[in-house]
Each structure stands twice: as C-alpha cells, then as structure tokens.
Amino acid sequence: MLKQKFQRLTQQPRPQQIQRYVPTLTEFRSRMDRLGTLIQQRNWVDTRTYIHGPLGDLRNTMKTVSASLLPSSQQQAVDLTKSLFTDLVNIDLAAKELDYAKVTASYQKAVNDFDTFLQLIPKA
Numbered sequence: 001m002l003k004q005k006f007q008r009l010t011q012q013p014r015p016q017q018i019q020r021y022v023p024t025l026t027e028f029r030s031r032m033d034r035l036g037t038l039i040q041q042r043n044w045v046d047t048r049t050y051i052h053g054p055l056g057d058l059r060n061t062m063k064t065v066s067a068s069l070l071p072s073s074q075q076q077a078v079d080l081t082k083s084l085f086t087d088l089v090n091i092d093l094a095a096k097e098l099d100y101a102k103v104t105a106s107y108q109k110a111v112n113d114f115d116t117f118l119q120l121i122p123k124a
Helices: 002-011 015-019 022-040 042-050 059-067 070-098 100-119
Strands: none
Touching: 015 042, 015 059, 022 059, 022 070, 022 100, 042 070, 059 070, 070 100
C-alpha cells in the first residue's frame, strides 16, 4: 500500500517543477523569433548555426517538461516535441540547399508546434 501511494505521488505532475522551466521555454521562444529573422535575411550559415547552438537544448527541455505534464497532455507534448525537432532538421537541410520556400514553411510549422506545446503548460 505504501509503495502504491509513493508511485502515485511520484507519477503525478509537479506544477512547481514545470513552472521552473517557464523562463527557459520563454527564452527558447524568443530565440525562435531570432531564427525567423535570420531566415528572413536568408542568412543560411547563421540559421544553421543557430539551430545547433542557441536552440540546441530545446529538445531536451521539452522532453523534461513533457514528462511532468498531466497524463492527458503528455502524449500530445511528446508528439509536438518530435514534430518540432523534425521541423528544425528540415530547416537545417533546406537552409543547406538554400531553399527559402522550404525553410520558411518548416519554420512556420516549428513556431506553430512550439506555441501549441506552450499552451499545454499549466498556468502558475
């Protein structure tokens, strides 16, 4: 019985744990805007570098937050994390090919995925 109670407590979402990631996620969202500026400028080298540098830890942060969300939101959060990572890979590949149309389409999808993910986070 004690073991079951402990498991329920450790498996429940921890709002405090999630809230401590909000400033980091907010910063990552701001970095997405900077990525958009680099794309608009067609600065492909810095676009690719920015994905691997300042946005490099985004996936791990999203995975950590996903695991702390309510069970009803976890799968959607995991799916959005995977989708966003795919979007960033597609931006990187399209930037390498200098394909503005593909880069902008993937960027818009990435922003939409990230914004949807942010909506899953409970308010403090």
